[in-house]
Amino acid sequence: CAAGKPKKVALTACMRKLLTILNAMMHTRTRWQPVVAA
Structure with a gap:
């Protein structure tokens, strides 16, 4: 059944993108800084 595959x-x-960002943050020891939309 491939009905729900694209989602x-x-x-x-x-999730992979977020995990990559978090992994990079852990490696560089930086804190999360949420971007505020202007």
């Missing part, structure tokens, strides 16, 4: 693929991509 799952998008979710996996977002």
Whole structure:
């Protein structure tokens, strides 16, 4: 059943991106700074 595949693929991509960012933050020992939209 491939009905829900695109949604799952998008979710996996977002989680992977977030994980990559967090991993880089841990490596450089930086704190999270949320971007404030102007």
